[in-house]
Amino acid sequence: MNKLKQLCAGGAALTFMSSIARADYGLNLPVGVTETSRQVYDLHMLILWVCVVIGVIVFGAMIYSMIYHRKSRGAVASQFHESMTAELVWTVIPFIILIVMAIPATTVLIDMHDSSEPDLQIKVTGYQWKWRYEYIGEDVDFFSTLDAASNEARRVGSDIDPATVDNYLLNVDKPLVIPVGKKVGFLLTASDVIHSWWVPDFGWKKDAIPGFINEAWVKVDEPGVYRGQCAELCGRDHGFMPIVVEVKSEADYATWLAEQKAGSTAEKTAVIEEIDPLELKNIGKKVYTANCVACHLQKGEGVAGIYPAITGSAIVTGDINQHVDLVMNGKPGTAMAAFKDQLSDTELAAIITYQRNSLGNKVGDAMQPIDIAALR
Amino acid sequence: MSSENAYYVPHDAKWPIIGSIGLMLFFCGFSAQLNNTPSASIVTMIGFLVLVYMMFGWFGEVIDESESGAYKSSEDASFRVGMIWFIFSEVMFFAAFFGALFYIRNFSVPWLGGDGSGAITNEYIWNGFEAMWPTNGPGEVGGQYEKMGAWGLPAINTLLLLSSGVTLTWAHWGLIANKRKQLIFGLILTVVLGIVFVGLQALEYSHGYHDLNLTMGTGVYGSTFYMLTGFHGFHVTVGAIMLTVMLVRSIKGHFTPENHFAFEATAWYWHFVDVVWLGLFVFVYWL
Amino acid sequence: MATVTDSLDDHHDHGPAKGLMRWVTTTNHKDIGTLYLIFALVMFMVGGAMAMVIRLELFQPGLQFVDPGFFNQMTTVHALVMIFGGVMPAFVGLANWMLPIMIGGPDMALPRMNNWSFWILPFAFAMLLGTFFMDGGAPAGGWTLYPPLVLQGGNGFPFMIFAIHMMGISSVMGAINVIVTILNMRAPGMTLMKMPLFVWTWFITAYLLIAVMPVLAGAVTMLLTDRFFDTTFFSAAGGGDPVLFQHIFWFFGHPEVYILILPAFGVISAIIPTFARKPLFGYSSMVYATSSIAFLSFIVWAHHMFTVGLPLQGELFFMYATMLIAVPTGVKVFNWISTMWKGSMTFETPMLFAIGFVIMFTIGGFSGLMLAIAPADFQYHDTYFVVAHFHYVLVTGAVYSIMASVYYWIPKWTGNMYSEKLGQWHFWLSTISVNVLFFPQHFLGLAGMPRRIPDYSVQFAEFNMWSSIGGFAFGLSQVFFCFIVYKTIKGGEKATDQVWEGAEGLEWTLSSPPPYHSFSTAPEIK
Incomplete structure (x- = not known):
């Protein structure tokens, strides 16, 4: 009931917006955590109030007229139908109001476009349906996908109540990490279709367009975790590619970055070991759920016409090299992505082994990580 | 009544x-x-x-x-206005493709080459690509190709189409002056010029595909080239068919000096196709 | 141009042919108008059913009913059906019925082509809806058809492209017919500045249609060749740009928005004076405002693309130009209110819908102004705020004006009065439910819910549930509307020729229903 009251209060006049905005669900644009987002918020409130005031005057006049100038009250229609003065007034005054609104809008826009001299740069690439973050000049490069709990709960007929999942659909396996108080430049692009990178608390969204790079930047004031989503329709799982940004203090960020670098060096120098096919199949199942289910579906049946079935597929049950090639390099012009950069040697070997020996297929052979490494 | x-x-x-x-x-x-x-x-x-x-x-x-006299000046006016706005809709159809050409040449290709806001794009995605025209893009889609020259067949085609405009107007003068022979002969000339034009276009396409490796798949150059000239060629073909109908009707003795809307409409259409060609010659072949 | 007869055998006056073939081969503007209106109503229900599926899935978080791919097909085809099958044909139907009568002409200028304009549509939509049964299903890339996503479609893709081509052919022919009719079929004395505003707004709409439908045809043709003939218009590797499509599409798309709303302005400008019993305020400024809106619509398209990364100068230009549209639109709203001012108003159903239009369309206008401000748009873009905005403009705007005109003119069309009581019920049910449906979507968008998603984070649950409840109620209200229309066609209190006390214009000088051939003698224009 309490929520209902809030709703009525907010819906009726938008009057108490700023206080209600801090309730457990939002009614208004978030103020955000950057200078830009605050400017955008102020601009938003300015236009909103201008609209509200104009609305009150215009609708007020209209309602007054509807009450007092009705036939049932005996109103007699006057016959005036022209007034140059009036026309002039309501052409010029709105024009002046517009100019007043355009001035701050222009300043903010110019500010937002100034992506020069960033303290660090991150290349953000949209994939169907995950984000990739590459720290320019650092050896850190990873993918960020919907977390397993949400992914499990969001299946049709999963019987899991989304309310029981932490940050349902707004959580990822590995968030983007940036330092507080630094100007972070983003270079946005996409590998397949157009995506749009949006964290409401930062005050903007920007499209990630394949083959082109768009620039944007943030300078976050407060450490914290900020969440957003892909905003441009990008296919089946458009609703399931969230963005999570962890803003850390400078020291924490440095520690994190060092760990990541160490991790990626270790990965590169690690000796690739032979893995038991059964174990591979188990890993493969997880990889399949995270990366393939969206199109090829849980049981590998696919969708006729656009997403071929894995079960009984000529490629999956045929020459293993062709199978590997398709998974690693994708099929241009379709939703089949190149997974070469997205998955590790082990994961690739696992997914191939899994597909060939599960989902109704029984080819019997297996792929080893070392063979994948040789193909890179 | x-x-x-x-x-x-x-x-x-x-x-x-x-x-x-x-x-x-x-x-x-x-x-x-x-x-x-x-x-x-x-x-x-x-x-x-x-x-x-x-x-x-x-x-x-x-x-x-029309021949039985059902149409009078008011119907005639309707047809005229209708035809004018139909041609305008065709203009806008071509405008979409010319617009695409304009955008590609002035924005997308320079940006890919690092111009203006494209500096980062060029540095991180298409390093080494230099903007130029014609181009098949930074991915060199379609492989090595050669540009279609402007001063060979296309120049001849320009002359053909321009003269066909003249012969058509000459035929129209004949119709107005009730000189049926001039009308018929002028129409025959125009149709022949039109057909030769289409034939030469076909020859040019075959040259492009076989000798220059210039295909529809040759990046944006091939795309815009074949799309624009292709739709134009299609319109010339339609125009030539319309002219042929006018020729047959003229031979049958249709049209009077006062009343020959179909002929005029066809002539407008033909001149429109002519003007589009001039745009093509300048922006697709020459510059 | 005084009488209408079939000159090939004008010894007797022609009534309609009998049976089904009457409707298939008719060249009568009223028959064709009726066909358009019925077609639009059917499509409105088909598109509405898809909206119900969408609201059902969004009723609560989690995926309960449809899979995400099918959800995307629903949103995509819902939009295409509502725009090209619902609103546009409804307005063409109104134009067919009313334009020749309003200008005192015998029929549309090109009657046979008029028939074809209509009869293309059922086939085009059969093709579009047929894609649901093909491998890969219906198009799912959004009605805006952005590449590269749309190129990933299944077998339905080329069918959709050609269906759009057919709709375009139909629209262009219809528009040519409207222009020719207005320029050439007016009764003697009906000067341009004496024409009713509905005629004026349709005149300008027709120019917009002729100017932009071919551009859409060009854009979708490039999509087709990019997918099947190796061209690279929209691929960076070949030197193209996915954003190029958006430019071409919105060069069509923004005027298209006005194609959907200008005739509505005309209808409202006819209804408000009737029920205020007072002449329209500022007739000529209305004509100029409509023309300025039409002109501006060609130079604002990129405000749909503020987030694609346009250069600063571009964003500034499109922001300023877009804000300017508020001026002529404001003039219109002020004129309507001045028309009501000191009138002698009654509130029959058409007037209720007209007033509902003015208020709620203006709310949509306000959110439109907010969206015009580029830096703020970076937040609003592609969220439910946008969804709320364009549904306020299109549902409580365009669709409300269509409802208003149906109630306004159906006594004239059928000779039967609709039931005022049921009409009022329909208005209040629709108006309450439509606000429950769309108003919360403003909050959802501001709070961060992107559009075109089948499932959402739990913080959005409450408003989505409200919105869905409003949606179902609105859907049911429109079934009720179908019933009212059906009942009125079947019978009811006989309508007078004048129908409305305060109505002015040539349509009210004819009998209700009008004779098969409207003006056998050109009326005299005062």
């Missing part, structure tokens, strides 16, 4: 529904062909034949009505 002044409202129009069926069969068949559905081309063919039948029937009916 004076039928003298009555605006002619035809009844029981059967051709439109036949046209709709034809259009749907044609488009469905063609779509299915694109999807590699077996024997879809039969449906396309049937649809095409139905459309041709519809056009013969519909235009035949209109010609009969």
